[in-house]
Amino acid sequence: MASAASICALRCLALAALCAALGALLPAETVAQGMRSHPLPKGPRPLHEIAASADAIAIGTIASVSEGRIRVHDAIDVSGAVPADFDVKRAPSNPPVFQSGDRALLFLRGARPPYLLTDDPKENLVIPASGEVQWILAMRAFADARHDPAQLRTLYFEWIDGEDGTLRDLGVRGLADPAAPFQPISTDLLTERARRAVDPATASEVRRACASVALLSAESYARLLRDVLQPGTAVDAGVYETALQGALLQHGDPPEFSAALGRGLRSGEAAVRAVAVRYATNVPDPGLANEVERLAQQDPDPGVRQAAARALATQRER
Numbered sequence: 001m002a003s004a005a006s007i008c009a010l011r012c013l014a015l016a017a018l019c020a021a022l023g024a025l026l027p028a029e030t031v032a033q034g035m036r037s038h039p040l041p042k043g044p045r046p047l048h049e050i051a052a053s054a055d056a057i058a059i060g061t062i063a064s065v066s067e068g069r070i071r072v073h074d075a076i077d078v079s080g081a082v083p084a085d086f087d088v089k090r091a092p093s094n095p096p097v098f099q100s101g102d103r104a105l106l107f108l109r110g111a112r113p114p115y116l117l118t119d120d121p122k123e124n125l126v127i128p129a130s131g132e133v134q135w136i137l138a139m140r141a142f143a144d145a146r147h148d149p150a151q152l153r154t155l156y157f158e159w160i161d162g163e164d165g166t167l168r169d170l171g172v173r174g175l176a177d178p179a180a181p182f183q184p185i186s187t188d189l190l191t192e193r194a195r196r197a198v199d200p201a202t203a204s205e206v207r208r209a210c211a212s213v214a215l216l217s218a219e220s221y222a223r224l225l226r227d228v229l230q231p232g233t234a235v236d237a238g239v240y241e242t243a244l245q246g247a248l249l250q251h252g253d254p255p256e257f258s259a260a261l262g263r264g265l266r267s268g269e270a271a272v273r274a275v276a277v278r279y280a281t282n283v284p285d286p287g288l289a290n291e292v293e294r295l296a297q298q299d300p301d302p303g304v305r306q307a308a309a310r311a312l313a314t315q316r317e318r
Contacts, residue, residue, distance in 0.1 A: 056078075062101065069114070138159065197242075214242075237275050261285075
């Protein structure tokens with residue numbers, strides 16, 4: 001069995017893998033503008049922690065944002081008695097990410113308006129224009145579940161399996177929180193996620209979320225490392241890299257790690273080979289080193305050749 005410290009580290013890695021994936025999807029100018037194209041904030045706080053001090057949850061339209069107030073109208077109360085129109089007080093030194101016209105999810109503190117936003121206002125979310133009904137249902141389910149650990153855990157898993165990417169990411173964040181009230185998550189549940197991470201019948205976005213969740217126990221991450229890129233499984237560079245990250249953090253079984261690297265170096269997918277060469281030079285395996293040398297010279301994909309050459313150069317500098 002893994003130690004408590006290693007399990008906590010694996011959970012942190014699951015969050016890091018998620019945040020890295022989000023960052024890779026965002027162009028530089030989007031990051032500079034405060035990540036408005038993706039409603040998740042930069043910080044990896046789970047939703048149940050954000051909501052812990054909220055007296056009410058609402059979805060409403062941002063009518064205006066002024067020096068000390070946010071004006072909200074056409075609000076729908078998700079939890080708590082919230083009027084259709086209300087004000088939220090805000091500190092001028094801590095501006096929100098909201099703009100007029102945004103449809104926003106608001107975690108509110110206070111018995112009546114003007115409310116306060118719970119914690120940092122940047123942790124509130126802008127609702128996708130096409131998904132409001134889904135978000136209303138999801139947040140009402142969250143409001144019902146947030147004080148029931150087993151129900152909350154089940155809901156987070158349901159979000160991972162759903163179609164909304166932001167809810168999926170919130171599900172991963174929630175499950176990866178070592179302080180969540182439903183911890184520890186059973187090995188059986190996490191091992192099932194490792195299985196789904198390599199299942200070609202599972203959507204790619206869900207596979208990658210499942211891979212992050214599989215890092216939450218030593219048993220499930222070992223299953224992921226053993227199964228990734230095996231014949232008949234999905235060929236997914238994101239899942240593959242998550243499996244390798246888990247192996248490095250946990251100092252996993254060296255033969256399994258080397259075998260997974262070998263499968264990646266021989267993959268027919270250039271994106272997978274590019275991942276494999278970055279990790280193969282961390283292993284004292286002459287066979288893998290020779291394969292990286294070969295790819296640096298002969299791989300048909302220029303990106304893989306460059307990645308292999310960089311990995312070899314870094315190895316020589318150590």
